[in-house]
Amino acid sequence: MIGLAGLREEMEGLRKAGLWRTLRRFESLPGPRVVVDGREYILCASNNYLGLAEDPRLREAAVEAVRRFGTGSTGSRLITGNTVLHEALEERIARWKGAEAAMVLATGYMANVAIASTLAGRGDVIFSDELNHASIIDGCRMSRAEVRVYRHADPRDLERRLAEARGARRRIIITDGVFSMDGDVAPLPDLLAVARRYEAAVVVDDAHGGGVLGERGRGTAEYFGIETEPEGGPLLLHMGTLSKAAGVEGAYIAGPRPVIAYLQNRARPFIFSTAPSPATVGAALRAIDLIEEEPWRRRRLEDLARRLRAELRRQGWNVPEGPTPIIPVIVGDVEETLAVARRLDEEGVFAPAIRPPTVPAGSCRIRVTVTAAHSDEDIARIAAAFERCRAEKGGRPGAGMVGDGHRYGCG
Ligand SMILES: Cc1ncc(COP(=O)(O)O)c(C=O)c1O
Known part of the structure; x- marks a missing residue:
């Protein structure tokens, strides 16, 4: 690429390290059930915490x-x-x-x-x-x-x-x-x-x-x-x-x-x-x-997040305690985290792998989020997908440091 020396090599490096990212195409309203690239999923990765984006x-x-x-x-x-x-x-x-x-x-x-x-x-x-x-x-x-x-x-x-x-x-x-x-x-x-x-x-x-x-x-x-x-x-x-x-x-x-x-x-x-x-x-x-x-949305959200977090911890995933609907399932390295995300994808659960530079090397994760719009059945299906995945692959913790002392977003 004329004028952009080294770009191809850098792109290749990202691909080899499992850090190349591609866009996914949503074809539906941003509710708990979505259609992405022509397939239906239960979504547990959005920030639409109160379910208002589709209201x-x-x-x-x-x-x-x-x-x-x-x-x-x-x-x-x-x-x-x-x-x-x-x-x-x-x-x-x-x-x-x-x-x-x-x-x-x-x-x-x-x-x-x-x-x-x-x-x-x-x-x-x-x-x-x-x-x-x-x-x-x-x-x-x-x-x-x-x-x-x-x-x-x-x-x-x-x-x-x-x-x-x-x-x-x-x-x-x-x-x-x-x-x-x-x-x-x-x-x-x-x-x-x-x-x-x-x-x-x-x-x-x-x-x-x-x-x-x-x-x-x-x-x-x-x-x-x-x-x-x-x-x-x-x-x-x-x-x-x-x-x-x-x-x-x-x-x-x-x-x-x-x-x-x-x-x-x-x-x-x-x-x-x-x-x-x-x-x-x-x-x-x-x-x-x-x-x-509508404070009921916050109460529902809190209840669902507490239940799913407790269930994932019970299954043995590395999930810290916390009072919010962001439930980090910390897996560790890039390849292992991508494998978990792929397995969840096969189960119809949309929860992409979070990799560097968004999180430090060694602490790649699936960032699970719930919303007030999820049904009890949605939560049960997300938990069941993780359970099957856990039985096959397992997860382990990790942590790393990159950049200027800040640990995230330093790429
Ligand atoms: C903590 C935090 N601050 C700021 C932002 C940026 O907000 P926006 O997406 O509206 O640019 C985000 C996420 O996107 C965030 O997670």
Whole structure:
């Protein structure tokens, strides 16, 4: 390939290592039963935790928004892309989260890049959990701040690193609320206590906690009984996505009004990108209503996740305990994990292998997720497929380190 020396060899290397990826083609609504590449499957790999992505009320809200505002938002929020619908969504999110203000961006990736690269710069230090999502890692890289990666969910290690950075202009701690590949919850009360001692701000990425954790589905802070904006405490900024439990796409940042106004003025992913489309915003607005009005979805989700996790552990798979619908079945190396995924595929269970760079080498896994829309029979069939696979192949744990100290998304 002219001008791209070495690309063919690199591609070959990825293929040989079992790390080449191909797209799968979905041909149905994103419910618990899907048609992929012409075959029917039980889906246990999506982030549609509350089963809202196929909800007729959200689809209707999207259609209504298109009727009123057209298909495209036609420009960035600061030029021609800001409709009454965008502002209504931001007000609705702020009310739901119990925050002073909120802003909406087109994706969670952009929201994390916006936070890290706008609030931190040269002379500042970002403290980042080693299992943070790749979008946080990329935001850190783009910020030009110094990045200190602390041990996963370890406030003591964080404190040690904060103590070494007392001279920094700003200190910002960034953590996933619910870790995307492991499903465990960040120890937010402890992180906030450390932040208070060292005058650091805290950013929590609640992509997988929003809509799922807490009585009203507000996320990780509510799960721990922490106020959205703790009185007299360190700045706590909340990022969340509209693409997972909310069943749409896009993301929000919620927090004190001056911080949100500053981000609207300075965050490049907000300023230099077209506003989310009316369909997206209309559907998301309805989704936030349903997250609040239908708490039974969270209870159902919790119940199904608890049952499936317990059953997989009983079968002998390496599955850590946890309170979320993300159930990591840690297998180990690439080939073995691909073999488990293939076996599940034969059983009609859609649960692809998760490999580097998404997770560290040696900790490849099947990331099982359940949704409130799964039936008891779906859960039983998923469990039965794993049981047959376990009887034939078995799984074993493993862990590895790659990249800059961050362990995920460093490829
Ligand atoms: C923890 C976390 N943060 C951010 C994102 C990015 O969100 P989005 O898919 O909306 O870009 C994801 C997943 O995609 C995620 O898992």
